[in-house]
Amino acid sequence: MDNMNANIVEQIPRLRRYARALTGDSHSADDLVQDTLERAWSKLYMWRRGSDLRAWMFSIMHNTFINHIRKNKIVTVSMDDDVLEIPTRATQEDDLHLRDLTAAISKLAYEYREVVLLIGLEQMSYEDVAKVLGIPMGTVMSRLSRGRGKLRSLMAGESAPVLRRVK
Amino acid sequence: MSKQSKQLSEEKLHAYVDGRLDAAHRAEVEAWLKQNPADAARVDDYRQQNVMLQALFNPVLNEPIPLQMHPQAHQRNYLQPMRYAAMVGGMVLSGILGWSLHSSVEQNSQQPVLAMVNRAALAHVVYTPEVLHPVEVTNEQEEQLTKWLSKRLGNNIRAPHLTAAGYELLGGRLLPGNQGPVAQFMYQDARGMRLTLYISSKMAGKGDASFRYAKEGKVGVFYWVDEDLGYALSGELAKPDLLNVANAVYQGLNQ
Structure with a gap:
């Protein structure tokens, strides 16, 4: 049990980092982590010794996240009501503000957000992402492609007016 | 190409x-x-x-993990019933030695003490595994350590010597408690087994210096209130062994 304690505690910083990016604010994020940890504790008997604890914890966080969205604890955009089709505009700006990234992520449908963050931030393998989210590899790849594309458009859209004013 | x-x-x-x-x-x-x-x-x-x-x-990643996310805080929920059972049915030392049954009426006045026990056990599991920095100030500066802690806790704080019980003082640290600063002393025996003594000042209600026992996960805690100081001795020891040390602590403090 003590080993498990230590192993789970070891996951907390990563869970918090992911939750912060996923929800966009530290309060909702820690709420999400807290609920995830409580679920993990109550389901610990279901965890197969020797299997990947990180993937297991992240899949619990995924389910908890979906629950929070259903209970309106987290307000987010879903693919179903995705209307943010901003024309793509190639941009080479290196100094896009990080603030814009936060805003852009929050406008990204959560299905895309999860995939983009698990891969780009958490650096999880595509296979693990499929496992964590319970979706086929093909879906992971198409969400990654669309998610990154949308994030790129959003960032370009956000910074474009500023650039125009400067010119 | x-x-x-x-x-x-x-x-x-x-x-x-x-x-x-x-x-x-x-x-x-x-x-x-x-x-x-x-x-x-x-x-x-x-x-x-x-x-x-x-x-x-x-x-x-570098932000400190909030206390409530620590497993000890989660386990508390499951262990709550057990702890009450241990308290109500628990053996208590009244005076120094002499077992008597602990009255359940006391439970309400025990809330701050229970909070202290929780935090003591938590501090125990957090700091005892530390290899490089188990303590803030080592036993080599014992005098400065106790002077500093006494000043911060607003009380005369002493680190009892437990050599007779087989434990050497490693040192101590200052920690945030429920009602202000608290002190933690760490001890170690020849096998490397570590115990911590958690001392909290401003404990409400005059204690009767009777020992009580609680278990938080693997960590056993003997705790008592003497004057307005609350003490909690934590260790992953069998209850009778921990009780032996608790007696040594009590005697060391009252010499």
């Missing part, structure tokens, strides 16, 4: 961004990108996204 595929698959492009291709496929993608500036721009942007995500959120 000459034989280029007509189309670069989207999957390969992302795998390239994420550095998941072997050398051969990487070369293939790079050749394609040279000819297709639009895709090259996308790759740059996607890479930049990853870099910015890391820059933006990696600092979260």
